[in-house]
Amino acid sequence: MSREETARARGLRTDYCGELRSKDVGRTVSVCGWVARRREHGEHLAFVDLRDHTGIVQCVVDGGHDLRAEHVVRVTGELRLRPEGTVNDAIPTGEVEVGASEVEILSVAEPPPFSVDGRVEAEEPVRLRYRYVDLRSERMQHNLRVRAEVNAAIRRSMDRQGFVEVETPLLWTPTPEGAREFAIPSRLQPGSFYVLPQSPQIAKQLLMVSGFDRYYQIARCMRDEDLRADRQFEFTQLDLEASFVSQEDVWEMVSDSVLEVARAVTGEEPPPVVTMTWNEALDRFGTDKPDLRFGMELVALEEAVAGTEFKAFQAEAVRAICLEGGAELGRGRLDALTDRARKLGAAGLVWLRVVGGEGQLDLESPVAKFLSTKEKAAVIEATGAGAGDLVLVVAGERAPTCRVLGQLRLDLGQPPVSERPYRFCWVTEFPLFEGVDEEGNPVAAHHPFTMPHPEDLGRLEADPLSVRSQSYDLVLNGWELGSGSIRIHRADIQRRIFALLGISEEEAESRFGFLLGAFRYGAPPHGGFAYGVDRLAAIMAGEESIREVIAFPKTQSGADLMAGSPRSLPASQLQELGLRLAPPKEAKGA
């Protein structure tokens, strides 16, 4: 049986509400759903809009029926064309109506706490408390169905590429690094704990050692960190790993899946995924998650102002962005921008209004007098600015300077994340380490199993902070979707990394013993990736928060307003788990 046949209406109904058309006129149909609205005209006539997951159809019923909002009813009757002049062009079923001969109330409903039609949107706490009502809305029905389509597209792509889906444990073992973990007490071994996995990282590497070659999983992950619009305690990622591959191979595999997703959801061919190095992303966009949907790229002005008298521009990096039409910004707005730049860590912000006409542009600014005519011309030339534009310049060390301008660029120009087009981007060659810890040891930027860039292996010990890694992020419209790397499969390189990180052999053994153990029995070269399905689905659904694509999400304080979690456990249950609660903290100032 085809999917279409099996998905057809059956049971109590012959058709779905939203699918009835003029071609069905004359048939006796039965439709089931919720009362979306009723329009009563006395005891002999009432119009009832019946809603199911496919849409709404108008039923014409006797006025005597007590059909209130959200009652669940079954209506049977002949489908007919609406009388001339009463067609409703606003809905797909607007040409027809069900002339009800039988109305069956399957379930009565109290008036809902807020209206399902979305005309006025209730605040999030109310929606979350009555999530089962909220999920009836067109918006949430659409969002969760988009998400299901995302999952299906991912599976199609993975399947096509020969990946095998393997489930890994939810009750895992503590790994004392990375995100804070959720702990699960053991009943059979009181005093011992499982943890919920922050990702199936180690498990999937073990599957490579086991010879599965290409693994994937649409995996639930849990991290006990603070929540955000794009972060929940539990989230879903496409997790994959492949053996005997280069990073380019991984990029292709992952790109195939996200492009399949974009294609499936939009029905259009998405722009190809572009690739740039971490360094390039920093120079051009001032961030490691560039939003490629708009210009305003950072411009290097070091050459233009080389040898300048202006002290503020005598710096390692002098960078600028150009705001089209920004010259009309008033003094107050410019001062606010300067404040913003300072808060972001810049020493200051120089603004230059581009004035004048064709061929004789000039710069207008409180600091213009410190710049020579030649320098001003060079700045205009380098930024490509025209009359009426505003040039914003920050000078200082390269990385912080770029980051400040990158943020200003977003403040001034970024569209909502879900706005099309969808511009996927690989950011590659991340540094292997980011800074040093209190003891002076480098800190792993990704995780300690990340393979260094082969060209940089030689200076691993001499100049670790300059070493690039074979790790990479996937970015969509300024959101980090996920990250991955080629892993270290050779014991000698792993030993050098652990030594640099200040992890002793004993410590490594106790932390990652079973992974290192597995590597002694024949580990293939391998690498992989993971990206957030919630984030991808949110963008595809046109939402700014992943809560809108999660059926039952938690609030920022980690509460489920509907289910009432978290809450206390009865003493008997604690005792069974071998747990005793610490006394509550003293009240502040008491």
Added chain:
RNA sequence: GGACCUGUGGUGCAGCUCGGAGUGCACGCCGGCCUGUCAAGCCGGAGGUCGCGGGUUCAAAUCCCGUCAGGUCCGCCA
């Protein structure tokens, strides 16, 4: 741990700056009228701990302090 925003009948808002009776709007709800509506219409009605606690004041939704909840962000998220 920190910053900012929000909290007013069931829902969404206005009122808060400049204190003066729970004052208003829209939707919903309840009752009545109504045979072609589609955000139906008309008439009538009910519904409030102004999140909570304290303070200032003759008087607090309004000003001050604290607190709780929700949101955005920083920290955090190898």
